[in-house]
Amino acid sequence: MNKKLIFTFFVFSILFIMGCKDNSHPGYEYMPNMYNSPSIETYEEHVVDQYDGTPVKGTVARGYKNLYTNKYTDTITDYLLSGENVTYPSDFEKNTKNLDDGKELYSIFCAHCHGDKGEGGSSGKIKDAAGIYSEIPSYKDNIAPRRSGGPMSDLREGHMFHAITYGYNAMGPHASLISEEERWKIIYYIKEELQK
Amino acid sequence: MAVINKNILTEIISRSFFIVFLLISVVTHSQSVTETSSIEEGKNLFESQGCKGCHSLGTIRKTGPGLYGVFERWDNDEAKLIRYIQNPADPEFGIVAMPAHPLPDNQIRSILMYINSYEPPVVSAEDNVVMEKTEDESLSYELILLIATVVLILLILLLTSVKNSLKESVSENTETIFQTIRRLVTVNPNKLILGFILLIFVLRIVYDTLMGVGVVEKYEPAQPIQFSHKVHAGDNQIDCNYCHTSARHSKTASIPSANLCMNCHTYINEGPISGTKEIQKIYDAVGFDPETRTYIDGYEQKPIEWIRVHQLPDLAYFNHSQHVSVANLECQQCHGNVQEKGLGAVATSEELNQIEFNIKDGVKFDHPTLTMGWCIDCHRQKTVDMENNDYYMEMHSKLIEKHGKEAFSVETIGGLECGKCHY
Numbered sequence: 001m002n003k004k005l006i007f008t009f010f011v012f013s014i015l016f017i018m019g020c021k022d023n024s025h026p027g028y029e030y031m032p033n034m035y036n037s038p039s040i041e042t043y044e045e046h047v048v049d050q051y052d053g054t055p056v057k058g059t060v061a062r063g064y065k066n067l068y069t070n071k072y073t074d075t076i077t078d079y080l081l082s083g084e085n086v087t088y089p090s091d092f093e094k095n096t097k098n099l100d101d102g103k104e105l106y107s108i109f110c111a112h113c114h115g116d117k118g119e120g121g122s123s124g125k126i127k128d129a130a131g132i133y134s135e136i137p138s139y140k141d142n143i144a145p146r147r148s149g150g151p152m153s154d155l156r157e158g159h160m161f162h163a164i165t166y167g168y169n170a171m172g173p174h175a176s177l178i179s180e181e182e183r184w185k186i187i188y189y190i191k192e193e194l195q196k
Numbered sequence: 197m198a199v200i201n202k203n204i205l206t207e208i209i210s211r212s213f214f215i216v217f218l219l220i221s222v223v224t225h226s227q228s229v230t231e232t233s234s235i236e237e238g239k240n241l242f243e244s245q246g247c248k249g250c251h252s253l254g255t256i257r258k259t260g261p262g263l264y265g266v267f268e269r270w271d272n273d274e275a276k277l278i279r280y281i282q283n284p285a286d287p288e289f290g291i292v293a294m295p296a297h298p299l300p301d302n303q304i305r306s307i308l309m310y311i312n313s314y315e316p317p318v319v320s321a322e323d324n325v326v327m328e329k330t331e332d333e334s335l336s337y338e339l340i341l342l343i344a345t346v347v348l349i350l351l352i353l354l355l356t357s358v359k360n361s362l363k364e365s366v367s368e369n370t371e372t373i374f375q376t377i378r379r380l381v382t383v384n385p386n387k388l389i390l391g392f393i394l395l396i397f398v399l400r401i402v403y404d405t406l407m408g409v410g411v412v413e414k415y416e417p418a419q420p421i422q423f424s425h426k427v428h429a430g431d432n433q434i435d436c437n438y439c440h441t442s443a444r445h446s447k448t449a450s451i452p453s454a455n456l457c458m459n460c461h462t463y464i465n466e467g468p469i470s471g472t473k474e475i476q477k478i479y480d481a482v483g484f485d486p487e488t489r490t491y492i493d494g495y496e497q498k499p500i501e502w503i504r505v506h507q508l509p510d511l512a513y514f515n516h517s518q519h520v521s522v523a524n525l526e527c528q529q530c531h532g533n534v535q536e537k538g539l540g541a542v543a544t545s546e547e548l549n550q551i552e553f554n555i556k557d558g559v560k561f562d563h564p565t566l567t568m569g570w571c572i573d574c575h576r577q578k579t580v581d582m583e584n585n586d587y588y589m590e591m592h593s594k595l596i597e598k599h600g601k602e603a604f605s606v607e608t609i610g611g612l613e614c615g616k617c618h619y
Contacts, residue, residue: 023416023541026507028409035509042448043504108435125433128464132258135249143246146295169250169259172459177441 065180074166074173076147079159083148086158092184102189105182109174114139118194132170139194153195160187233302238310241303250294253314257489259463260294263311278304411564416541417503421477422470423539430535431468436527443516443527451502454482462489505540506566513617522587523580526553530565545570575611579603 029035040046046053060066068086072078092098107116113133115123120136127134141152147168148159164183167173178186242248250259270277279286281304284294297304352373360370371379428434436443439456443449457478465486466472472486479486483495508514519525527534528551532543545561548554554561559577563569582588582604595604610616 023414024418026412026415026417029509030410034511037510041507041510043451043502108437112432112434112438126460127432129466129468130252130256130258130464132463133460135258137246137249143244145298167459170463172462173455174459176453176455177438 068161068165068180069175072162072165079147079162079166080149082158082162083156084158086161088157088184088188089180092181092188094188098185098188099192101182102185102187103193105178105186106189106194109178110186113171118190136170139190157184157187157191160190233306233309235306235310235313237303238306238308241299241307242310245297245299245307246295247297247307253311254316264314264316266311267308274305274308277308281307410567412507412542412566413544413564414542415505416539417505419503419539420501422474424467424469425534425537425540427468436534437520443520445517445521447515447517449516451504454478454497454500458482458484505542508566511618512568513619522585524585529553529557529559542566571617572612575606578606580606580609 040048055061072082072086088094110118111124112126113124113136114120115136117123118139120138120141122134124133124136137146137152139152139155143151146152146155148155161183163171164178164186165173165175174183252258252262253264255262255264266277267274270280278301280289282298283296356373356376363370428439429436439452440449441452441456461475461478462484465475467475476486478484478500481500482497483492484490485492519530520527529548530543532547532551534540534543542565545563545565548561548565557578559574561570561573563573580588582592591609595608596602599608605611
């Protein structure tokens, strides 16, 4: 009887150890206190008095100057104003480097919906069940007046900048993803390569 | 005389052209004035004027609402609806504007006739039954295993009882299952060999456990949302950098925030694998109503608590932008073919050795991923691409002068110095 108990215990302990090889657990560390510091790491849960995790009021993230969003809001009036008044910043150079950067940024942030050549329609790679992202207008589109008053092919830099910043219809706002400088590079690439 | 004649001739010709032009324009104008509206014309206009892009004829909501029952929603006021389509920005309406479509009244009437002629297809009871059946067929793996286990145990019991009844019939001694197992184990002629095999077995387990300390390969924690990288980065080919925005210019690759999910999921409410179930979790977090496509006022938003998968110990410094933007590495070289997997997981080094970019770069890993040996493997083998890289432009010429060769590994430019990562 006793022998049988020991044997079953032995079998079960082996099974238990083998069962521990489970992918939902990160495993063990030699010295955990060298792995985890008392300072707050990125994405760590934390409790700090009077701090809720949002950026401190009045601070500006590097590369995000927000010169635009202070002036133009997400309204149709500001969209039209932006189209009239906003153009490339004075320190933006129209050179091949910015064009290449724009091309790369376009392929990261735009191509999966607008298509590699900006031709819209079903050339985008996103295939949703309702087909919303297969009906995107081409940058060279001449039909139906858009909200700018003209067709897509007549869009000005300011219109595009507003659209990237605040989004429109099925396009979400991309202000938090793409810095202002990068937005100008993308617009430069679209104007130079995709609308010509 | 001949000159005058020529002048008169040209004048006659030009005048006659003008009259013909006038006639043509009057005819075409009168055609548009005759206000003929037809369903066929409406169909063509619906497709060519871009209505189709934002509206479905049924009840499905695309960018704009589905058009079934649109007349009831506008209190059957056709004139008002036509005015709205021509100029939605008019303050008379006070609702979100679609692009203006300044078409003549009769053409819009054609479109409306076409919209009105649509009848939603009747879903028959048979279709519903078929759909339910397909759902039932996808039995989970665990359930199949469980059924198999139960069947096997029943089989053992059955065979034992058959054997016992046969033995009884020839009046031999019967034994239960436990007695059989015990006899097989204890009545072993050479207990030493059995003990030795068991010892090796146990030692192997102890060795594996100890070597696994500090190794996180294959770590794949359950996440609050059953996210699929395959659907996003594989099937729909969204670039990794779209969601992991900060990998290009910061230390961490960033777990996307919910506002980034909402860039697409404002409109995509249903996924190919889990339907609306998992996407609804984003809406629960941010307070979004997919029916009306609006954010709920005063909703207490809560973060989606993703579990971090790749976490280096605090004693090691790592920077994504150095590897993504400067070294121009592909994400797959360290993370494996994530676009073919579901949830985020730590790739194994065997898996990384199969990646074509690593084969091309001549990198072969011998150590488990996310250990120091693994970093060193690559830093010793990978040739730094200095040719098309502004970052190394000046440095490269200096290095050629110093070492007298063209290609340099990361090691040559100080990639193995302790202080680079541990300080």
